[in-house]
Amino acid sequence: MRPSRIVAVLVLLAVAGAGFWYFRTPPAGPKGAGGDGSAPQAESKPANGESGPPGGFATPVETAVARSGRMDRAIQAIGTLRSNQTVIVRPEIAGRVVKIHFKEGQRIAAGKPLVSLDDAIARAEVAQARAALALSRANNERATELLGRGAGTRRARDEAVAKLRSDEADLALAEARLEKTVIAAPFEGIVGLRHVDIGDFLAAGQQIVNIEDIDPITVDFRVPEVFLAAVSVGQRIEIGADPWPGRSFDGAVYAIDPLIDAQGRSIVIRAQVGNDDGSLRPGLFVRVRLILKGREDALLIPEQALVPAGDEQFVFRVTDGKAQRIKVSVGARRDGLVEIMDGLRPGETVVVAGQIKLQDGAAVSPVTPDAPKKTSAGG
Numbered sequence: 001m002r003p004s005r006i007v008a009v010l011v012l013l014a015v016a017g018a019g020f021w022y023f024r025t026p027p028a029g030p031k032g033a034g035g036d037g038s039a040p041q042a043e044s045k046p047a048n049g050e051s052g053p054p055g056g057f058a059t060p061v062e063t064a065v066a067r068s069g070r071m072d073r074a075i076q077a078i079g080t081l082r083s084n085q086t087v088i089v090r091p092e093i094a095g096r097v098v099k100i101h102f103k104e105g106q107r108i109a110a111g112k113p114l115v116s117l118d119d120a121i122a123r124a125e126v127a128q129a130r131a132a133l134a135l136s137r138a139n140n141e142r143a144t145e146l147l148g149r150g151a152g153t154r155r156a157r158d159e160a161v162a163k164l165r166s167d168e169a170d171l172a173l174a175e176a177r178l179e180k181t182v183i184a185a186p187f188e189g190i191v192g193l194r195h196v197d198i199g200d201f202l203a204a205g206q207q208i209v210n211i212e213d214i215d216p217i218t219v220d221f222r223v224p225e226v227f228l229a230a231v232s233v234g235q236r237i238e239i240g241a242d243p244w245p246g247r248s249f250d251g252a253v254y255a256i257d258p259l260i261d262a263q264g265r266s267i268v269i270r271a272q273v274g275n276d277d278g279s280l281r282p283g284l285f286v287r288v289r290l291i292l293k294g295r296e297d298a299l300l301i302p303e304q305a306l307v308p309a310g311d312e313q314f315v316f317r318v319t320d321g322k323a324q325r326i327k328v329s330v331g332a333r334r335d336g337l338v339e340i341m342d343g344l345r346p347g348e349t350v351v352v353a354g355q356i357k358l359q360d361g362a363a364v365s366p367v368t369p370d371a372p373k374k375t376s377a378g379g
Contacts, residue, residue, distance in 0.1 A: 058365035061354035063318055064302050068346050071298035071339045073332045075230075075290040079221030079239070083282045084272065085187055085213035089114060090205050092180050097200045104193050108185045108211070115183045115196065115208055122178040129171035136164040189213040190278070212282055217275040219251065221288045222266040230292050231256060237271050238289040241280065249273050249280065253290070298331070299345075303338045305352045306330065316351040316358055317344065318366065323351060325360040 095117030102114050143160035146152025185191075192210035196202060219239060223231060235253045251273030260267055269290070273280065280286075306328075307314045313330050316323040328343030344350070349366075351358065358364070 058321065058363040059323075059354060059358060060367045061316075061318075061323070061351045061358070061364045063349045063366045064305065064352045066299055066301045066340065066344045066346055066348050066350060068297045069300045069337075070294055070296050071300060071332050071334060071337070072294035073292040074334075075223050075227055075292065077221040077223055077288040077290060079219045079286050079288045081273075081280055081282050081284045081286060082218040082220060083189075083212040083214055084216055084218050085189065086210065086282070087186055088210045089183060089185070089208045091115075091117065091183055091202050091208065092204060093117070093177060094204050095119075095181055095202060097196055097198050097202060100194065100196070100198060102191050102194075102209070104191060104209075106191055108189065108191050110185055110187045112185050113182050114185055114191075117181040117183075117202070119178055119181040122174070122181050125174040126171070126178050129167065129174040133164070133167040133171050136160070136167040140164045183208065185211055187211070187213055214278065214280065214282060215275045216251070216272040217280045217282070219271050219273055219286060219288060220268060221271075221290075222261070222264065222268055223290065225260050225265045225267055227292075228260070228267060231267065231269060231290065236291040237273070238291070239273060239286040240289075241284055241286045243284075244279060249275070294332075295339075299340045300337045301340055301344070301350055302352045303333060303336050305350045305355070306338060307355055315344070316355045316364075318349040318351060318364055321363055321365075323355070323358050323360065323362050323364045 097115055098118050099116040100114075101112070101116070102108055108114070140157075140160040140163070143152055143157040147154060147157045189211040190213075192212065194209040195207050196209075202208070219237070231253070233253055233256060237251045237253060238248045239251065240248055251271045253269055253271045255270040257268035257270075271288075301315070305315050307316070307325075312327060314325055314327050317326045318324075326343050329341040331339035331341045333339070351364065354364075
């Protein structure tokens with residue numbers, strides 16, 4: 001190859017390499033922006049100074065003031081409902097059912113007939129006893145008259161008196177048997193499901209139907225023995241049941257078992273609850289809240305102010321625009337409020353919303369909870 005061609009090829013390669021390097025390497029930025037071609041430092045800063053030092057901006061929070069008020073203390077328990085009175089109606093004498101006077105599930109008054117048995121034999125026995133009694137009375141009068149005239153003996157008169165008294169007893173027995181052919185309700189209540197039909201022959205003691213007095217209704221429940229000194233007759237209770245979520249039924253304690261259960265170390269308590277609409281039924285499982293003596297000057301804050309940490313509870317107290325993380329001791333809780341036993345004083349302000357990511361010492365700005373609601377509603 002000629003030397004001139006070799007030189008031309010080398011020059012061409014040099015020009016191509018210089019062009020490739022020129023287009024591959026970007027121009028250097030200004031000194032203030034980082035002369036090594038890296039991104040500007042200003043672009044790496046978060047917007048709005050969010051990672052700035054604490055207190056760089058105030059966190060909006062909702063607050064509430066700790067106030068004194070009444071707080072009832074209560075014991076939670078579980079219980080079972082019982083009828084105020086319950087009975088399984090059974091005949092005292094044998095007989096055939098001739099009439100049923102009730103409908104299942106109806107309310108029935110005390111003394112109203114439930115079932116009538118065949119009374120033909122009983123009525124005949126009453127008539128027979130009355131006839132025998134009439135004869136005994138006549139014989140007694142005759143024996144007494146003869147004894148008075150000296151024509152009769154004292155023995156004959158005594159036998160006539162004894163026969164009279166025996167026949168009087170026989171009549172009373174026959175009338176009682178006749179009366180028992182009609183089985184009546186012993187008290188007012190709701191009639192259950194019957195176990196007999198017309199024409200059935202009932203033996204004495206055979207089950208006919210159950211009657212339940214459920215207004216008021218009774219609830220039995222247990223509390224630990226450590227509360228023995230705190231419970232008493234007349235204390236108010238509230239019960240709730242799964243069939244009626246959100247509904248509460250009020251009642252009162254009327255009896256406390258004097259015997260403590262040695263197995264469960266518990267006290268059995270019985271209370272009555274109004275049940276005029278019949279919503280509560282015997283056998284139902286219920287949750288019981290036994291109200292103990294409360295405090296009129298309890299320090300209360302909204303329950304949502306609490307920040308749990310393990311077994312401890314904290315709140316953020318607002319002082320001079322700063323949030324302070326304070327450990328508190330809590331007591332009873334009721335209707336969204338919690339009693340503070342230690343850690344706060346009346347009149348102090350606590351954060352009730354927005355405290356989840358709040359840090360101790362952070363600047364806060366209290367806001368009105370209603371303001372966002374009005375804005376959103378207007379949109």
